[in-house]
Amino acid sequence: xxxxxxxxxxxxxxxxxxxxxxxxxxxxxxxxxxxxxxxxxxxxxxxxxxxxxxxxxxxxxxxxxxxxxxxxxxxxxxxxxxxxxxxxxxxxxxxxxxxxxxxxxxxxxxxxxxxxxxxxxxxxxxxxxxxxxxxxxxxxxxxxxxxxxxxxxxxxxxxxxxxxxxxxxxxxxxxxxxxxxxxxxxxxxxxxxxxxxxxxxxxxxxxxxxxxxxxxxxxxxxxxxxxxxxxxxxxxxxxxxxxxxxxxxxxxxxxxxxxxxxxxxxxxxxxxxxxxxxxxxxxxxxxxxxxxxxxxxxxxxxxxxxxxxxxxxxxxxxxxxxxxxxxxxxxxxxxxxxxxxxxxxxxxxxxxxxxxxxxxxxxxxxxxxxxxxxxxxxxxxxxxxxxxxxxxxxxxxxxxxxxxxxxxxxxxxxxxxxxxxxxxxxxxxxxxxxxxxxxxxxxxxxxxxxxxxxxxxxxxxxxxxxxxxxxxxxxxxxxxxxxxxxxxxxx
Amino acid sequence: xxxxxxxxxxxxxxxxxxxxxxxxxxxxxxxxxxxxxxxxxxxxxxxxxxxxxxxxxxxxxxxxxxxxxxxxxxxxxxxxxxxxxxxxxxxxxxxxxxxxxxxxxxxxxxxxxxxxxxxxxxxxxxxxxxxxxxxxxxxxxxxxxxxxxxxxxxxxxxxxxxxxxxxxxxxxxxxxxxxxxxxxxxxxxxxxxxxxxxxxxxxxxxxxxxxxxxxxxxxxxxxxxxxxxxxxxxxxxxxxxxxxxxxxxxxxxxxxxxxxxxxxxxxxxxxxxxxxxxxxxxxxxxxxxxxxxxxxxxxxxxxxxxxxxxxxxxxxxxxxxxxxxxxxxxxxxxxxxxxxxxxxxxxxxxxxxxxxxxxxxxxxxxxxxxxxxxxxxxxxxxxxxxxxxxxxxxxxxxxxxxxxxxxxxxxxxxxxxxxxxxxxxxxxxxxxxxxxxxxxxxxxxxxxxxxxxxxxxxxxxxxxxxxxxxxxxxxxxxxxxxxxxxxxxxx
Numbered sequence: 001x002x003x004x005x006x007x008x009x010x011x012x013x014x015x016x017x018x019x020x021x022x023x024x025x026x027x028x029x030x031x032x033x034x035x036x037x038x039x040x041x042x043x044x045x046x047x048x049x050x051x052x053x054x055x056x057x058x059x060x061x062x063x064x065x066x067x068x069x070x071x072x073x074x075x076x077x078x079x080x081x082x083x084x085x086x087x088x089x090x091x092x093x094x095x096x097x098x099x100x101x102x103x104x105x106x107x108x109x110x111x112x113x114x115x116x117x118x119x120x121x122x123x124x125x126x127x128x129x130x131x132x133x134x135x136x137x138x139x140x141x142x143x144x145x146x147x148x149x150x151x152x153x154x155x156x157x158x159x160x161x162x163x164x165x166x167x168x169x170x171x172x173x174x175x176x177x178x179x180x181x182x183x184x185x186x187x188x189x190x191x192x193x194x195x196x197x198x199x200x201x202x203x204x205x206x207x208x209x210x211x212x213x214x215x216x217x218x219x220x221x222x223x224x225x226x227x228x229x230x231x232x233x234x235x236x237x238x239x240x241x242x243x244x245x246x247x248x249x250x251x252x253x254x255x256x257x258x259x260x261x262x263x264x265x266x267x268x269x270x271x272x273x274x275x276x277x278x279x280x281x282x283x284x285x286x287x288x289x290x291x292x293x294x295x296x297x298x299x300x301x302x303x304x305x306x307x308x309x310x311x312x313x314x315x316x317x318x319x320x321x322x323x324x325x326x327x328x329x330x331x332x333x334x335x336x337x338x339x340x341x342x343x344x345x346x347x348x349x350x351x352x353x354x355x356x357x358x359x360x361x362x363x364x365x366x367x368x369x370x371x372x373x374x375x376x377x378x379x380x381x382x383x384x385x386x387x388x389x390x391x392x393x394x395x396x397x398x399x400x401x402x403x404x405x406x407x408x409x410x411x412x413x414x415x416x417x418x419x420x421x422x423x424x425x426x427x428x429x430x431x432x433x434x435x436x437x438x439x440x441x442x443x444x445x446x447x448x449x450x451x452x453x454x455x456x457x458x459x460x461x462x463x464x465x466x467x468x469x470x471x472x473x474x475x476x477x478x479x480x481x482x483x484x485x486x487x488x489x490x491x
Numbered sequence: 492x493x494x495x496x497x498x499x500x501x502x503x504x505x506x507x508x509x510x511x512x513x514x515x516x517x518x519x520x521x522x523x524x525x526x527x528x529x530x531x532x533x534x535x536x537x538x539x540x541x542x543x544x545x546x547x548x549x550x551x552x553x554x555x556x557x558x559x560x561x562x563x564x565x566x567x568x569x570x571x572x573x574x575x576x577x578x579x580x581x582x583x584x585x586x587x588x589x590x591x592x593x594x595x596x597x598x599x600x601x602x603x604x605x606x607x608x609x610x611x612x613x614x615x616x617x618x619x620x621x622x623x624x625x626x627x628x629x630x631x632x633x634x635x636x637x638x639x640x641x642x643x644x645x646x647x648x649x650x651x652x653x654x655x656x657x658x659x660x661x662x663x664x665x666x667x668x669x670x671x672x673x674x675x676x677x678x679x680x681x682x683x684x685x686x687x688x689x690x691x692x693x694x695x696x697x698x699x700x701x702x703x704x705x706x707x708x709x710x711x712x713x714x715x716x717x718x719x720x721x722x723x724x725x726x727x728x729x730x731x732x733x734x735x736x737x738x739x740x741x742x743x744x745x746x747x748x749x750x751x752x753x754x755x756x757x758x759x760x761x762x763x764x765x766x767x768x769x770x771x772x773x774x775x776x777x778x779x780x781x782x783x784x785x786x787x788x789x790x791x792x793x794x795x796x797x798x799x800x801x802x803x804x805x806x807x808x809x810x811x812x813x814x815x816x817x818x819x820x821x822x823x824x825x826x827x828x829x830x831x832x833x834x835x836x837x838x839x840x841x842x843x844x845x846x847x848x849x850x851x852x853x854x855x856x857x858x859x860x861x862x863x864x865x866x867x868x869x870x871x872x873x874x875x876x877x878x879x880x881x882x883x884x885x886x887x888x889x890x891x892x893x894x895x896x897x898x899x900x901x902x903x904x905x906x907x908x909x910x911x912x913x914x915x916x917x918x919x920x921x922x923x924x925x926x927x928x929x930x931x932x933x934x935x936x937x938x939x940x941x942x943x944x945x946x947x948x949x950x951x952x953x954x955x956x957x958x959x960x961x962x963x964x965x966x967x968x969x970x971x972x973x974x975x976x977x978x979x980x981x982x
Binding site for chain 2: 111157159171172173174175176177178179182183184185186187224226252253254255256257258260261262264265266289290291292315319320321322323324325327328329330331332336337339357358359360361362364395397436438439440441442444448464466
C-alpha cells in the first residue's frame with residue numbers, strides 16, 4: 001500500500017497555517033526534573049508565556065508548576081498541537097486519544113521508529129499514518145524536535161527569540177533546527193517558522209517547500225535535507241519555490257561516512273550526491289556545505305539590499321598582514337580584488353598618510369580605524385567601476401582596541417555605521433563587514449555589543465574573510481544565473 | 492655595493508640571545524595621550540613591570556608617569572634595546588646616539604622606508620645598515636612591531652601573556668605578530684619569542700630560522716613570510732630548521748592581489764607561489780593558508796603527544812545532524828571515518844539506548860553528554876584498528892547546556908577531562924575536541940571557562956570540524972613524510 005494515499009479521509013485535514021498557530025499545546029511524557037526533551041518543551045513554553053500548556057503524564061500531578069493530566073482526554077482546554085515523548089510502544093493508544101481530543105497536529109520527538117530499520121517499527125509507522133489520516137490530524141516527525149514559530153510563541157528550545165523574521169528553515173535534523181536560530185541570532189537572522197520534520201512520515205520537505213514558497217511571512221527558504229523519498233515531487237517543489245524566493249539547501253550525507261550517518265539518523269537512503277547537485281542546479285537553488293556556510297549565505301541574502309552580480313571587491317582595513325591575508329582569501333575563494341588606476345592611487349596618496357600605508361586595493365592605512373578615513377576610502381572606491389562591493393575588515397585585537405581609545409569603541413561603531421550607510425547610499429554598492437571576533441573574555445565583552453550595533457543597522461557581518469568570500473561567491477553565482485528582473489533583489 | 496656585506500665591523504655584534512633579554516629599553520618618539528605605537532609600548536612595558544623603560548622625546552618631560560628624556564644619550568641607565576617611532580627623516584641623527592649609547596638593538600616601528608619604492612628611501616636604508624654594522628648594534632625592521640619575549644617581560648601589545656611557551660613565531664607582518672599570540676591564547680598556545688621583522692633590513696627570516704632551530708626554549712617554529720631576499724640562504728635555513736623541529740609557514744601573497752599588497756607592505760617581490768611551495772615540500776615544512784589554520788596546526792603540534800600517522804577518526808558526540816555534518820567535514824577534508832565491524836556495532840547497541848542513537852561511526856547517542864558514556868565510547872573505539880584518533884564534538888547550544896543541568900557544566904567538564912585523559916592513556920590514541928563556540932553572551936560566559944579547563948588539561952581544542960580536519964590532514968601528511976624515528980614525537 002502506498003503510505004501516502006490511504007483509502008479515505010474522514011475529517012478535513014488542518015492547514016499548515018492552522019498547525020503553526022495552535023491555541024493549546026499538550027506535552028505528553030513530561031516529567032519534572034528529569035531534563036528530558038518533554039520537560040524542556042514545557043520549560044520553554046513557560047519561558048515564552050505560551051498561553052495554554054498542558055503536561056500529560058499519569059505518574060505526576062504537576063510538572064514545573066503546571067497541573068499535569070493523566071491522559072490527553074483529561075485536559076479541560078482546547079488542544080491543537082501535541083508534543084509526544086513516550087516510547088514507540090505506547091503511541092497507538094495515544095493516537096486514539098488525539099482523535100478523541102480532535103487535535104490538529106502531533107509532533108513525535110520520540111525516536112525508535114522507521115530509522116531503526118526494523119520491520120515491525122515500519123509497520124507501526126504505517127498504522128500511525130492511517131490513524132492520522134482518519135482522525136484528521138497531521139504528524140510531524142517522528143524523530144525530530146518539531147516546531148518553532150516565534151509569532152505564535154511556540155518554541156522547542158531555550159532562550160528562543162520571539163522576534164519573527166523573513167527566513168523559514170525546514171530541517172530533517174532536530175539538532176540543526178535548534179542550532180541554526182541559536183548560532184545565527186547574533187548575526188541578526190530571525191525566522192518566520194522553523195520545522196524539524198525527522199523521518200517525514202506525513203509532513204515532508206516537499207509539502208513544506210510548497211507552503212513556504214507561498215507563505216507571505218517568508219522571504220528566504222533554508223533547508224537541511226538528508227534524503228527525500230519522492231525525488232520527482234521534491235524537484236518540482238524545489239523548482240517552484242526557487243522561482244518565488246531564494247532557496248538555500250544544505251544536504252547532509254555527502255560522503256560515505258555522512259551517508260552511513262544519515263541512514264542511522266533518519267533512515268534516509270540518499271541518492272547520489274552528483275544527482276542531488278544536478279537537481280539543485282537545475283532548480284536554481286543555492287547549495288552550502290555546512291551550517292556555518294548556511295548562516296553566511298543567509299546573512300548575505302537577508303542584509304544586502306542590492307545583491308551584486310560581479311565579483312570585484314574593495315578591501316578596506318588597517319594592517320599590512322591582515323590586508324595581504326584578506327586579498328589572498330578573496331581571490332582564493334573566487335572573488336576578485338581589482339587593482340587601481342594611477343589616478344585613483346594618486347588620489348588615495350593625497351588623502352592618507354604615506355608611512356605605513358598600502359595605496360592599492362587592498363587599501364591599508366593606519367587611520368582606517370577612524371570613521372572619517374573609512375568614509376573617504378569608501379567614496380573613492382565607490383567610483384571604481386570594477387568594484388561591486390565595499391568590504392571593511394577589522395580584527396578585534398588589543399591594538400585596534402587601543403586605537404579606539406581615542407573616541408571609545410561605542411562612538412567608533414556608531415560613527416562607522418553612519419559613514420558606511422552613507423557610502424552605501426551614495427555609491428549604490430553594498431558594504432560588507434568582516435569582523436574577526438576576539439578569543440578572550442575581555443575582548444568578547446567589547447565585540448558582542450559592537451557586532452550587535454552593526455547588525456541592528458542592517459549591515460551584513462561575517463566572522464572571517466574566507467567565510468565572507470565563500471558565501472558571496474555562492475550568492476553572486478546564483479544571482480548572475482537568474483533572470484534580469486530579479487538581478488537586483490529589493491526587500 | 493652588497494648591503495649585507497659592509498666593509499668592516501668596528502664592534503662585536505651582539506647575539507640574538509642578548510637582544511632578546513635587554514636590561515633597559517628606550518622608546519624614542521613616545522608622547523603622552525596620542526595613542527601612538529610608542530605610547531602603546533611604554534604602556535605595555537609598564538603593564539608587564541619591565542624594570543627599566545625610558546621614554547625619549549624632547550617635547551615632553553613625562554610620559555605615562557615616567558621621566559621622559561630629550562635624547563637617548565641623556566638617559567642615565569643602561570639601554571640595550573631602542574624602540575623607534577619617529578619620521579624616517581630623523582633616524583640618522585638617532586643612530587649616532589645609538590652608537591654613543593652603545594645599544595645592542597634598534598627596532599624601527601617607523602615605516603616609510605624601502606617599502607615606499609622611492610630611491611632615496613632605499614639609500615637611507617643602506618646608510619642605516621652601515622651605521623649599525625659600524626656601531627655594533629642590530630636593526631629590527633624597519634616597518635614592524637619588533638619583539639615579544641615573555642620571559643624578559645619585553646612586550647609590544649596590550650594584555651600580553653608573560654607565560655613563556657615552546658613556540659617561536661617570526662613574522663614579516665606586525666599585525667600578525669601581535670594577533671597570533673592574542674588569537675591563540677585561549678587555545679593554550681604560548682611563545683618563547685615572537686619577532687616581527689618587517690622589511691628585514693638587517694635581522695632577517697633566515698638568521699631567525701637558524702637561531703630558533705638551535706634555541707633550547709623553542710620546540711616549534713612558526714613563520715609568516717611575504718617574500719625573501721636570498722632564496723638560497725632561506726632554503727638552507729628552512730631545511731635545517733625543519734630537521735630539528737616542526738616548522739609551520741604561512742606565506743602571504745599567494746594571489747595576484749595578495750602579491751600587490753605584499754609589495755606595498757614590505758616591498759616583497761615574491762617569487763612564484765609554485766616555486767615557494769616546492770621549496771617548502773623539499774624542506775619538509777608544513778604550509779598553512781591563513782592565521783586560523785596556523786593556530787589549528789600549532790594546536791595539534793603542541794598538544795598531541797603521539798601525532799597520528801593514519802587518517803582514521805572515531806566521531807563521538809550527541810546529535811544526528813551534527814554527526815552527519817561531522818562525518819561529511821572529516822571526509823571532505825581528507826580524513827576517514829571508518830565503518831565498524833558487526834561485533835563492535837553489537838557491543839555499542841548493548842551499552843547505549845537504542846532510541847535516538849546511531850550505532851556506527853559516527854556514534855551518536857543522546858547520553859554522549861554524560862562523561863561515563865563518553866568513556867565507554869572511547870574505550871570501544873580504542874579497539875578499532877582503523878581508528879587513529881578519538882574526536883569528541885560538542886556544540887555549545889542551549890540544549891547541551893540543558894543536558895548539563897544534571898551535573899552542572901563545571902562538573903561535566905572536569906569529569907569529561909578525566910575520562911578523556913584516561914581513554915588517551917589506555918587506548919594510546921589521542922583525544923581531540925571540536926567545541927563549537929556559542930554566539931551569544933550568555934553562552935560565551937559558559938564556553939570560555941569550559942574551554943579553558945580542557946586546554947589546561949592539555950587537550951587540543953578546535954572550533955569546528957572543518958578546522959580540525961584541515962589541520963590534522965596537514966599534520967598527518969607531514970608526520971608520515973618524516974623518518975620513522977620522528978614518527979611519534981614526544982614532548
